Amino acid sequence: MLCAGGAWAQDAPAPAASAAPAVAPTSEAPPAEIPFALPHAGFVRVPSAPTAWGGPRTGSEATLSDRVVSYRIQARLDPVKHTVDGQQQLTWRNRSDRPVSAVFLHLYLNAFEGEGSTFFTERRLLAAHGGSRGIAPVKKGEWGYIDLGNVEQDGAALKWRYVHPDGGPQTDHTVVRVDLAQPVPAGGSVTLDMNFHSQLPRVIIRTGYVGKFHMVGQWFPKIGVLELPGERGAAEPRWNVHEFHFNSEFYADFGEYDVRVTAPKDYLVAAVGEQQGDPTPEGNDLTWHFIQGDVHDFAWMAAPGYKTLDGEYTGPGSPRVKVRVVYPPEYEASAKPVLKASIDSLAYFSGTLGPYPYKTLTAVVPPFNASEAGGMEYPTFFTAESFVKVKPKTLDEYLLDFVTIHEFGHGYFYGLLASNEFEEPMLDEGLNEYWDDRMLRERGQKVYLTKPLLQFFGVEPPLDAFMLERMTGTLRHPSDPLGQNAWDRLSSADYGTVYSRTATAMHDLEERLGKEVTEKAFRQYYATWHFRHPGIGDLQATLAAVSGKPEVVAQVFDQYVYGTERIDDRVSDIVSEEVLPLAGTRVKDGHREELSSEDNDEAIEKQRDAWKKAHPDAKPGTGPFPWKTIVTVRRDASPVPQTLKVTFMDGSVETVRWDDDRRWARFAFVKPVKAASAELDPERKIYLDSNKLNDSRTVEANHAASNRWGADFAALLQGIYALLGTL
Incomplete structure (x- = not known):
């Protein structure tokens, strides 16, 4: 002492x-x-400033x-x-x-x-x-x-x-x-x-x-x-x-x-x-x-009464890392998954951001009734979740892995990058959540919200981590900029969206910059700012410089990090009609002649009949006349580059870009066949869109969604009846 x-x-x-x-x-x-x-x-x-906090660490310093x-x-x-x-x-x-x-x-x-x-x-x-x-x-x-x-x-x-x-x-x-x-x-x-x-x-x-x-x-x-x-x-x-x-x-x-x-x-x-x-x-x-x-x-x-489970990580640029899980006997089932997720995290974060520089990593599984002590991070040391049983393809399995990965990830964004969590929690909680979801994506790990029995009956497909983030991000009416400090928030629930909205915003930015470019930018961010204390402006500057697309980065930061903008683009309507000959007068062989509506209709029917005889196996939506399709799209919030995909009855597809600030736009297509549907963001890249249900429309009513839910319910009932029949 x-x-x-x-x-x-x-x-x-x-x-x-x-x-x-x-x-x-x-x-x-x-x-x-x-x-x-x-x-x-x-x-x-x-x-x-480039010299802030003593300048970038080169690795040649004494410490x-x-x-x-x-x-x-x-x-x-x-x-x-x-x-x-x-x-x-x-x-x-x-x-x-x-x-x-x-x-x-x-x-x-x-x-x-x-x-x-x-x-x-x-x-x-x-x-x-x-x-x-x-x-x-x-x-x-x-x-x-x-x-x-x-x-x-x-x-x-x-x-x-x-x-x-x-x-x-x-x-x-x-x-x-x-x-x-x-x-x-x-x-x-x-x-x-x-x-x-x-x-x-x-x-x-x-x-x-x-x-x-x-x-x-x-x-x-x-x-x-x-x-x-x-x-x-x-x-x-x-x-x-x-x-x-x-x-x-x-x-x-x-x-x-x-x-x-x-x-x-x-x-x-x-x-x-x-x-x-x-x-x-x-x-x-x-x-x-x-x-x-x-x-x-x-x-x-x-x-x-606590027990330990030990492992080890070795990787390029890192010392040999002793990994230890400390756990109470009642939660022994959690120890091995926590150890595996910890070692996997060491490999992923070291490979994508930069080598882990410390010689130890310790994870603590809290005991019964101490859940408030779980899910917390310190340098080289964190607390995980606690489960008596960890069954595959359950929410418990996902939560145990996710919390372990998340708390380890703090060792980079809170620990090594040492962001100011008072004033800029996005740089830790938000960026860490994004990088955790990327790791889960690489793992192919899905979120199962229902019990295995319901999954067996096909009631719920698994979700990817980023989809779960957009579902919980209150994207319709965000209350505070992502970059706001931790305490000037409408509510604790709104503060919680720092995690999910940042992950969603970074997901969409990655889609616009490209996966490899984004990863290169974050590696540079880490290389420049680890063992220092970057601000949000430093993150933006790095992303802009490495990607070579400062205007794209600035748009995302202005809209979501510094502001509370939202996205809601929709297909307003789709109309597909035949391009038919029109009644009226016309010049033929130097003379003007008149075609009445009755004569025009009769001529159209003759052409239809002749075409049907010549094409007895023609598919619906085809015929002797071309089809003109007009799709109207509307923008109810901030602009974002969109792709419009129009699918036609013969399976052909046309795509156009809607990449401007217009509040609405119309796109016309003339094709030999009728259109079937129109869809914005067909590759599902824009997760910030607050309502994905209005991204598409069909020319004719489509009952697939209601049929799907009806089939799911029927399958569930059949399963229950079959189970009862065996009793």
């Missing part, structure tokens, strides 16, 4: 749970010398990332009280060109101390307007918090106080300002020694305990990010240190973590990073030691 002067001492006693701060916190801080990021900051259109901070933490778990007492030595480097007289720390766990926090204030508002995780009631004794104790700089006690960068309630205690005894000079570093006491909540969201299981995240004082000019749109240095919002996640500098965790000897501990040898006995406890560099967060779990 840490002595008062900052020396590291493993045998120092843990701080008392009731340790008091050196100075009682006040309700508000005086103006900071360096301003905060704006309370409602969101997407950044402007690309970052993978430009390490800004290091943490040395000694933590002790009390499994009965569900508390963690810790001492921490934090060293931070001032990257700016000016002295820094105050630093800011996140105390994330205080989001769960009471209903007065920003987290709970927004939970009441947003959850009331749409479902969300993290909304279970908190009972007596189930709250969580973190008490910051003494903070010292070179032995001098420092003053600290709560601040509210986003103008949240005064009862929010998730950010503190620490006034330094001596400013940190430009390019210099400061080391702070502190102790803290964390009371874990019963799992509310991402972190907490259930029974003897402890998922310990957001548990230690964590320094904010000082952004510099040219980084994510900043014109001057600014502290990006937002309060802990209900829908928000995290943003932090890269650094090194050296963490020792002491827990009862019958507990298994798993954590971010590489375990340093076997745990060290201390009476009835064991101390586990983990080190990991070039990451920006640290989390761990501890529980008795």
Whole structure:
């Protein structure tokens, strides 16, 4: 642990749970010398400077990332009280060109101390307007918090106080300002020694305990990010240190973590990073030691009775990766699928984006009643789903694989690319969802929403992952731009569409740019921005430059990332009529003659009769006269390049492009045969279209859909009757 002067001492006693701060916190801080990021900051259109965050990492540097901070933490778990007492030595480097007289720390766990926090204030508002995780009631004794104790700089006690960068309630205690005894000079570093006491909540969201299981995240004082000019749109240095919002996640500098965790000897501990040898006995406890560099967060779990399943990944450019699944006995069936999906994910993401650079990957299967701890990501460490049985071609199988792939994928978009999840959640949740769906597509993995028995009777065909995304994306009336920040949202349900709408928008952009071009662009995005902190403008700039189609990329970003446009193109009508001779006067052999309607009709019938005799086996829709087909298409929302396919009675096809801004258009075709149908987007490339049912029309009524549903229902009834007959 840490002595008062900052020396590291493993045998120092843990701080008392009731340790008091050196100075009682006040309700508000005086103006900071360096301003905060704006309370409602969101997407950044402007690309970052080429030198932002130290410039692209070439691989020849001494460390993978430009390490800004290091943490040395000694933590002790009390499994009965569900508390963690810790001492921490934090060293931070001032990257700016000016002295820094105050630093800011996140105390994330205080989001769960009471209903007065920003987290709970927004939970009441947003959850009331749409479902969300993290909304279970908190009972007596189930709250969580973190008490910051003494903070010292070179032995001098420092003053600290709560601040509210986003103008949240005064009862929010998730950010503190620490006034330094001596400013940190430009390019210099400061080391702070502190102790803290964390009371874990019963799992509310991402972190907490259930029974003897402890998922310990957001548990230690964590320094904010000082952004510099040219980084994510900043014109001057600014502290990006937002309060802990209900829908928000995290943003932090890269650094090194050296963490020792002491827990009862019958507990298994798993954590971010590489375990340093076997745990060290201390009476009835064991101390586990983990080190990991070039990451920006640290989390761990501890529980008795847990089992492990180990595997390994080797691939070009990556070290040998030890893969471990940690699981409770009741969910043993989940362990092998999670291990396989984890190793498959390592291969896919390494092959399509860039090599996985770490030596470990740990997946935790939460126990019964701890689902709120599932589906959460940290660097080299994530939590998965939990199922007692995992049958093939079921929704359970799909969810277990998808959540594993999704949480691993965060290791790239949240972890290695280190996007600002406060202000630009699309860059993590959205892009990760898109890349997960691409992996599922490559796997040929489908979504089964019904039980196997119903599938047997043919009631439901499987869906691909992207189709499921468009079904859940509220494409008809999107409330917020995809690039909006995490907390300025109409509801939690609308925030949830960051996942599905981003995946759908990127799917459609891929269709316009091409699969290979899109993949090349994302490889470049990763190569340029991993171990840095890109903004949305950096993503757009990379896609535009690599694809060579900046106007296409700009249209998609303007409509969906920066705006709330939607697509709804439709076939309004289709008319196919014979081109018949017309009554009236005409000039023949230099003389004008008149053809009456009666004579014209008679001549037409004669031609029909003669043609039928000459073509006794003619197909419907053919005859002696050509057919003129007119298709009217309408645009009820934003323009998008469309393909119109017209199919004729003889099976022939005509296609035309509708690639302009007209609100409606008519296309005419003259053919020897009658038209059968017209269809927009025949290859089903435009998933953002909010209503695919109006994309096609037939010349004659088509009852295929109702017949299909009737047949499905009849098949189901027949199956039930057959089953009953065997009883």
